Amino acid sequence: MQKYRCSKCRLLHFGDTPPLVCPLCTAPESAFTEDTEASRSLDEYAALQVRGDSWEATHLGHYALQCETLGIPHLSPPLLAMAQDELRHATGFARWSGAAATRDELLDSFKTLLEGKKGSRKLKLEGASLAYAEGNVPLAAWFRVCAEDEERHIRTLEWALRQFQKFA
Structure with missing residues (x-):
């Protein structure tokens, strides 16, 4: 498969031939040149x-x-x-x-996410404490709201993990 780059907008097109019209900027086929640089997967x-x-x-x-x-x-x-x-x-x-394509990968991802959520909740509570100590009550309140959301997310992920184990 070859690559062609639009000289007007720099769009990279993959195929055997360049497109008749650039799908991004509508430049004609003649605006495309073969691109030999390495590209992303x-x-x-x-x-x-x-x-x-x-x-x-x-x-x-x-x-x-x-x-x-x-x-x-x-x-x-x-x-x-x-x-x-x-x-x-x-x-x-x-x-x-x-x-997380397979069941085991998804289970591992849930476990990793759960640990991350616990850490995120802790940081939000610490941020609330610091904001309150510095007199920024509105920010402290926002940190607390977000920490409560994280707690709800933690409970939901724990439930999801139990459900996984039931149907494993």
């Missing part, structure tokens, strides 16, 4: 998407909350919808990249 492309889409989901959610704080709440719903889309993209790419 399919797994690397998927992993990059997981990281990028996760980052986008996080930041879009933040922007939505910030819009509410700044008195422009009508911008929040479309930003939250975009965040949900990006999260769906990230989880889909994680699935296609082979993350």
